[in-house]
Amino acid sequence: xxxxxxxxxxxxxxxxxxRIVGTKWLERHLGSEDLVVVESDEDVLLYExxxxxxxVKIDWHLDLNDPVTRDYIDGEAFARLMSAKxxxxxxxxxxxxxxxxxxxxxAMWVFTLFGHEDVRLLDGGRALWQAEGRAMTRxxxxxxxTDYPVVDRDDSVERAYLPAVLDFLGGQLVDVRSEPExxxxxxxxxxxxxxGALRGGHIxxxxxxxxxxxxxxxxxxxxxxxxxxxYLTEQxxxxxxxxxxxxRIGERSAHSWxxxxxxxGFEDVRNYDGSWTEWGNLxxxxxxxxxxxxxxxx
Amino acid sequence: MSEQQPNGRSLPPALAQVVEDFxxxxxxxxxxxxxxxxxxxxxxxxxxxxxPELLEPVPECQSPIFLHVEVEGxxxxxxxxxxxxxxxxxxxxxxxxxxxxxxxxGLSAAEVLAVPxxxxxxxxLGEAVSMLRLRGMAAMLFxxxxxxxxxxxx
Numbered sequence: 001x002x003x004x005x006x007x008x009x010x011x012x013x014x015x016x017x018x019r020i021v022g023t024k025w026l027e028r029h030l031g032s033e034d035l036v037v038v039e040s041d042e043d044v045l046l047y048e049x050x051x052x053x054x055x056v057k058i059d060w061h062l063d064l065n066d067p068v069t070r071d072y073i074d075g076e077a078f079a080r081l082m083s084a085k086x087x088x089x090x091x092x093x094x095x096x097x098x099x100x101x102x103x104x105x106x107a108m109w110v111f112t113l114f115g116h117e118d119v120r121l122l123d124g125g126r127a128l129w130q131a132e133g134r135a136m137t138r139x140x141x142x143x144x145x146t147d148y149p150v151v152d153r154d155d156s157v158e159r160a161y162l163p164a165v166l167d168f169l170g171g172q173l174v175d176v177r178s179e180p181e182x183x184x185x186x187x188x189x190x191x192x193x194x195x196g197a198l199r200g201g202h203i204x205x206x207x208x209x210x211x212x213x214x215x216x217x218x219x220x221x222x223x224x225x226x227x228x229x230x231y232l233t234e235q236x237x238x239x240x241x242x243x244x245x246x247x248r249i250g251e252r253s254a255h256s257w258x259x260x261x262x263x264x265g266f267e268d269v270r271n272y273d274g275s276w277t278e279w280g281n282l283x284x285x286x287x288x289x290x291x292x293x294x295x296x297x298x
Numbered sequence: 299m300s301e302q303q304p305n306g307r308s309l310p311p312a313l314a315q316v317v318e319d320f321x322x323x324x325x326x327x328x329x330x331x332x333x334x335x336x337x338x339x340x341x342x343x344x345x346x347x348x349x350p351e352l353l354e355p356v357p358e359c360q361s362p363i364f365l366h367v368e369v370e371g372x373x374x375x376x377x378x379x380x381x382x383x384x385x386x387x388x389x390x391x392x393x394x395x396x397x398x399x400x401x402x403x404g405l406s407a408a409e410v411l412a413v414p415x416x417x418x419x420x421x422x423l424g425e426a427v428s429m430l431r432l433r434g435m436a437a438m439l440f441x442x443x444x445x446x447x448x449x450x451x452x
Binding site for chain 1: 329330332333336361386387388389390391393425426427428430431
């Protein structure tokens with residue numbers, strides 16, 4: 001860990017406060033050679049419209065996904081990407097983005113699969129930085145390529161594949177999609193394309209905690225006490241037991257993965273990135289419709 | 299560059315020019331051109347800005363966009379005008395709208411209806427913004443054509 005942590009009192013109660021920084025901290029440390037700021041958005045052109053000075057762009061679709069297989073890039077491609085962005089293995093990465101940091105959390109999660117040690121999220125993301133009137137630029141700085149090592153991706157800890165989810169039925173599954181997606185009324189987000197899944201509903205036993213419950217209106221994360229109220233008190237989730245989170249393609253659940261793992265300190269949180277676009281298209285997997293988690297057939 | 303003409307059918311000249319301009323550029327520069335279209339999307343005229351309910355949403359786009367088509371006349375020679383509204387935090391969608399405005403605004407209804415639905419595949423934007431995101435522009439074209447047909451019939 002090369003950069004100091006953000007010791008803002010707002011973050012002190014979180015389980016891993018070293019994983020989050022505020023806009024003030026970032027503004028103060030911009031330009032540090034140990035720091036690379038990464039913007040990761042849903043809208044592929046937003047970075048070009050203006051970004052935090054010195055930030056580099058990483059696009060979830062064009063940079064992090066394998067162009068052929070439905071999978072993430074491999075260790076060699078990741079090393080090339082990091083090198084091109086001027087990131088070394090020791091660099092502190094701060095990720096931010098649009099949509100309350102969905103895609104930033106998703107990028108952070110992928111970086112975690114490659115074991116990049118020091119990755120942090122900018123609380124409030126792009127919208128808060130802008131709302132506070134902090135500097136934005138269209139200038140793109142060229143960066144010296146680095147010698148980033150080729151590291152094999154390790155999916156065993158943070159990522160859940162379909163067979164693991166089937167074995168996990170009866171465990172703590174968290175569905176972070178919107179309510180109409182959970183009940184099966186829709187197979188997509190409100191106002192998003194009706195596409196991607198042949199069946200609607202949720203995985204049996206999954207509790208519904210829409211991702212946005214973890215966020216305040218300004219896109220920052222809720223306090224630890226508020227998050228405990230939502231996930232522990234209301235849903236009865238046990239932080240010492242494994243959790244699998246899912247959504248439609250794994251981006252909104254990366255946001256919840258961050259909240260559960262780094263803010264609440266759940267020990268074993270995996271993101272099921274196949275999510276509903278996989279489960280909702282599979283032949284003969286069990287599905288529950290309606291507002292209740294439903295029974296898991298034994 | 300005849301190999302870039304979709305289905306061998308010719309595009310209206312303004313739209314053909316846009317397709318050619320994109321394909322003449324290296325991939326990173328195509329994103330810059332899309333940004334120019336995004337920046338250059340004309341604002342809504344007052345009569346629509348004050349009545350957003352007159353605009354049709356395009357839910358196939360990942361970001362909020364609304365469009366409205368005016369058709370002057372009731373036959374194939376009727377002149378088509380396009381109006382779009384999309385927020386600045388959705389620049390890709392604004393860029394798509396800007397391309398359609400540049401390529402189609404002021405054409406006849408028959409010309410708009412004859413635009414091949416797959417012209418969006420020929421902009422060379424697949425590698426720059428991903429094919430997934432380009433689906434949003436095809437959906438906008440679909441809705442424009444439908445409004446043109448409805449307004450000619452009405």
